[in-house]
Amino acid sequence: MLASLIATVAFSIDGMLPALPQIAEELSPDAVNRAQLVLTSFVLGMGVGTLFAGPISDALGRRKTIAGGIAIYMVGAFVAAHAQSLEALLAARVLQGIGASGPRITVMALVRDLFAGREMAKITSFIMMIFILVPAVAPSIGQLVIAFAGWRGVFWAFMVFGCVGVSWLMIRQPETLAPEDRRPLNVSKLRAAALEVITHSDVRLYIVTMTLGFGQMFALLSTAQQLYAAHGVTDTFPMWFAIGALMAGTATIFNARYVMRLGMRKIVKGTYISQVAISAVMLVLVLSGLTDGASGFPFIFVYSVSVFAMAGLTFGNLNALALEHMGHIAGMAASIVAAISTVGAVVIAAPVGLSFNGTALPMVVATLICSSLAWWLIRKTQETD
Secondary structure, three states: OHHHHHHHHHHHHHOOHHHHHHHHHHHOOOOHHHHHHHHHHHHHHHHHHHHHHHHHHHHHOHHHHHHHHHHHHHHHHHHHHOOOOHHHHHHHHHHHHHHHHHHHHHHHHHHHHHOOHHHHHHHHHHHHHHHOHHHHHHHHHHHHHHHHHOOOHHHHHHHHHHHHHHHHHHHHOOOOOOHHHOOOOOHHHHHHHHHHHHOOHHHHHHHHHHHHHHHHHHHHHHHHHHHHHHOOOOOOHHHHHHHHHHHHHHHHHHHHHHHHHHOHHHHHHHHHHHHHHHHHHHHHHHHHOOOOOHHHHHHHHHHHHHHHHHHHHHHHHHHHHHHOOOHHHHHHHHHHHHHHHHHHHHHHHHHHHHOOOOOOHHHHHHHHHHHHHHHHHHOOOOOOO
């Protein structure tokens, strides 16, 4: 149930991938790369919304915040379905992202209400294991909807998905934040909580590390459809994307199984240094021309899987590490962590996506830099798990 609510985010991003060529043709024919902004504008709205979702959930409770967020999300989807310009579509996507921040942040706070430390990492890994199925099938669902209803039909599918998720929550999930534990929406208290989060040295390092991780993943997501097409994969894109997502999803299974034994930091450090090595090799292959054309697609595919697998091995652990000392203000802490890392990721991903030149070079260089910095930063944190 919780995975389906968080999966609202994944469906809203990955479900749009097959629609980008049609959106570009209809709303931005003179600058096709701008269609990628349909993805990053959603992420931007989500980043802004996360700043408020946590405090609201701390004040009103988890269930009301999730339900309100889904309502805003559905309004944004309705407006997007009727947009007549790219600018109007992007504005609606920002609104959608703001709404999606409700379930995205509040679900993590809800889990933190019930679990902590490695146990929380284990639970979030199981959620991610189910969650990974949505990116696997979302492009195929999007393509199927587009075949019958055009690209605007995808937004109606978003509304149905949101309605199902929030209905399931209201029927099955009791409130986890007792009234006596709630924190009123008081500006001074919110400022104090925010300062507590951002002045904690390790939490700051985890936030920057997550920003780098999100940035490289969103850079790949925003260029995936064009990148695959440049290597001869067009109509079969949803199939290859699904295969890659399922392969990458095994990383969450590994994390759920071994995080209690190895610890969160050790897995994160090992993942980022591995990605540095993989990206260095890929950079050599790209510069040598071995990844050009249809014959280079296997390299592109395997590399994409490695980047998505990195997300499965790091994001749940980094969230758990960042919230380890923030249980008393879990909603606020989750908001600050997610808001900064998500908006920062857009700053990284948008230029990479807009600089797409028909090759994997911009994405590989960005991933190499981000993973190197993330590995260096995680080594500077204290061993607490």
